[in-house]
Amino acid sequence: MNTQRRGYVESRGVKMRHRWVLLLAGLALCGLSPLVSTFGGSMVYMSRETPLDPADSRLVEDTFYVTEGIEVSQRLLPTEKGAGFRAAYLAVGIKVDQGGRLYGKPERPGTYVSRVQVCSGQSCSAQDLTLVVLGNVPWEPRELTFPGAVGRPLSGEIGINGGPAGVVPTFTVTDHEKLPQDVTIGPDGHVGGVPAAPGISEVPVRICVAGNCAGVVVRLIVV
Structure with a gap:
């Protein structure tokens, strides 16, 4: 039991x-x-x-570098002909108008990702836009005078000293008629070519570092 x-x-x-x-x-x-x-x-x-797939982007360029306190003057380019934009406030004091013009004055450094509306007719789609606002770091051109000789290759770099780290400056000749024959100044600041005649030329060049631009005169002395 x-x-x-x-x-x-x-x-x-x-x-x-x-x-x-x-x-x-x-x-x-x-x-x-x-x-x-x-x-x-x-x-x-x-x-x-x-983030949206870059392969589906309707913008030719979707990343812009600007400088704190410097007025922005750039433009969005749509990949589709005839496309427009919806005017909007993007960030840090920057706006975009219906024509794709970026304008305003950045207020503080940082990286900002906004979405812009790219429109074709009544149809619009959102696209990511990256604005990199850099601190206002002073810069100056490194070299503005280049000697050369007729019939000999000319090679030099304008370059800059200072500016924000990692930012590539751009160089634009504003009066191509001032360039000596067969001599070029590229958008990367490279001075090249083979001078065809002697002389001294003063070429106006606009240098921009993340929207912080200044005009300089490049002197070419060919003997």
């Missing part, structure tokens, strides 16, 4: 432990449900903020 009762008690204890395990498992699943919902919501939100 004692043996049968002991077996009954042990069997009942095992069943009770199984019930407790199932109960605790159910409570654990209930506790995890809000967390699963939260994680799912975050993933959906992040997917909406994911």
